[in-house]
Amino acid sequence: MEKTISAVISPHGGLEILTKAEMHKLLDSSQGGLYQLFRNCSLAVLSSSGVLDDGKELLERYPDFAIRVLQEERGIKLELRNAPAEAFVDGEIIRGIGEHLFAVLRDVIYVSDEINDNETFDLSSSEGITNAVFHILRNAGVLRPMSNPRLVVCWGGHSIGRGEYAYTKEVGYQFGLRGMDICTGCGPGAMKGPMKGATIGHSKQRIRDGQYLGITEPGIIAAEAPNPIVNQLVIMPDIEKRLEAFVRLGHAIVVFPGGVGTAEEILYLLGILLNPENKDIPFPLILTGPESARDYFRTINQFIGDTLGLEAQQRYQIVIDDAPLVARKALEGIKRVRKFRKAHDDAYYFNWLLKIDPEFQKPFAPTHENMRNLRLTRDLDRHQLAANLRRAFSGVVAGNVKDEGIRAIEQHGHFEIRGDAQIMERMDALLTEFIAQKRMKLPGKAYQPCYKVVK
Numbered sequence: 001m002e003k004t005i006s007a008v009i010s011p012h013g014g015l016e017i018l019t020k021a022e023m024h025k026l027l028d029s030s031q032g033g034l035y036q037l038f039r040n041c042s043l044a045v046l047s048s049s050g051v052l053d054d055g056k057e058l059l060e061r062y063p064d065f066a067i068r069v070l071q072e073e074r075g076i077k078l079e080l081r082n083a084p085a086e087a088f089v090d091g092e093i094i095r096g097i098g099e100h101l102f103a104v105l106r107d108v109i110y111v112s113d114e115i116n117d118n119e120t121f122d123l124s125s126s127e128g129i130t131n132a133v134f135h136i137l138r139n140a141g142v143l144r145p146m147s148n149p150r151l152v153v154c155w156g157g158h159s160i161g162r163g164e165y166a167y168t169k170e171v172g173y174q175f176g177l178r179g180m181d182i183c184t185g186c187g188p189g190a191m192k193g194p195m196k197g198a199t200i201g202h203s204k205q206r207i208r209d210g211q212y213l214g215i216t217e218p219g220i221i222a223a224e225a226p227n228p229i230v231n232q233l234v235i236m237p238d239i240e241k242r243l244e245a246f247v248r249l250g251h252a253i254v255v256f257p258g259g260v261g262t263a264e265e266i267l268y269l270l271g272i273l274l275n276p277e278n279k280d281i282p283f284p285l286i287l288t289g290p291e292s293a294r295d296y297f298r299t300i301n302q303f304i305g306d307t308l309g310l311e312a313q314q315r316y317q318i319v320i321d322d323a324p325l326v327a328r329k330a331l332e333g334i335k336r337v338r339k340f341r342k343a344h345d346d347a348y349y350f351n352w353l354l355k356i357d358p359e360f361q362k363p364f365a366p367t368h369e370n371m372r373n374l375r376l377t378r379d380l381d382r383h384q385l386a387a388n389l390r391r392a393f394s395g396v397v398a399g400n401v402k403d404e405g406i407r408a409i410e411q412h413g414h415f416e417i418r419g420d421a422q423i424m425e426r427m428d429a430l431l432t433e434f435i436a437q438k439r440m441k442l443p444g445k446a447y448q449p450c451y452k453v454v455k
Contacts, residue, residue, distance in 0.1 A: 156190025176201020186214020284333025
């Protein structure tokens with residue numbers, strides 16, 4: 001039996017007042033609606049000290065957890081019942097976790113009221129989706145308009161080994177020494193290490209306003225709960241808007257070893273950079289890890305070359321076991337970004353000029369039918385093939401760690417991924433290599449594939 005605690009907590013940043021209509025949405029404790037979304041995200045935040053990477057398991061572990069918004073004279077409070085005890089110290093909620101809870105409330109309410117229920121945002125158009133991403137980020141207060149570019153987005157796996165985790169900390173430390181801020185998917189592993197390293201670098205340079213930005217979405221937050229270093233948390237509505245937030249905010253992207261989710265992120269960005277309209281836009285992309293990750297990046301590089309070609313390979317650099325060099329290359333790339341945006345009157349804090357096609361923006365539901373019907377053929381333009389490959393990997397992520405995806409696999413069996421024989425052979429080889437390298441699940445768990453490749 002898990003240890004739990006019940007308590008009433010006051011606001012720690014985030015949203016502090018609600019309208020009656022917003023209260024009504026959150027008071028609906030049925031199995032659907034806004035309450036369930038708010039409850040599940042809140043439970044993930046409260047469980048951030050754990051090591052689960054299975055959304056279904058987390059929800060089943062705390063079936064009696066409940067959260068209620070209390071409207072009082074001076075504002076709102078949150079009543080927690082049967083919450084994970086690890087979120088509290090001597091009966092008081094840990095302050096950072098309290099901040100994250102109210103950030104969840106802020107973003108869930110804002111997306112429901114101001115985005116989904118607002119005719120101003122045309123979510124069927126590319127421009128409308130980008131506009132929505134901007135407004136969510138602005139409402140969260142994470143845009144920094146009066147500062148020079150310095151935000152490095154770090155991608156990578158949440159279940160990497162100790163040696164690779166230590167390397168991510170060293171790279172983060174080198175970033176911090178050079179005054180760069182960190183943005184990640186907010187979870188453990190390669191998402192926590194760079195932030196942890198940067199805090200030391202910032203401390204040595206007496207930088208007190210360091211930004212440790214975590215961006216997540218409801219489907220993945222249970223598997224990648226916010227780590228304690230995140231000082232700004234944003235819950236985007238879906239994986240596509242989460243990915244767009246990364247590339248609109250970041251001035252450079254560094255990719256550490258990971259698994260299918262990391263491959264999805266790489267394919268997403270390469271697909272955007274392969275769009276002819278983005279040909280001249282500088283976008284530093286560095287793939288890096290310690291010596292133990294050499295085979296991982298060799299496999300990734302081979303897959304990209306076999307499916308998307310040499311031009312895609314030329315959009316990134318691979319650096320093995322040299323943290324200072326990674327930081328220097330990222331800083332050099334950021335200087336080029338600043339020069340380009342200044343020359344083109346583009347904002348430093350949001351990459352408006354980057355062209356993102358609807359294929360990369362519209363939410364993809366990884367159902368068995370949608371996975372089976374994905375076009376993975378060589379007659380597609382390369383950026384369109386990248387978009388569909390990204391969707392295929394997104395489906396594997398869903399089947400691995402997301403509550404809804406896990407339940408769909410249990411009910412209907414494996415996802416089927418179909419396409420040209422050569423592409424399927426390369427995908428099968430890549431996924432098999434990930435399994436062999438134990439990059440598909442947390443250590444100690446035998447991986448059970450949720451897919452089968454049909455050649």
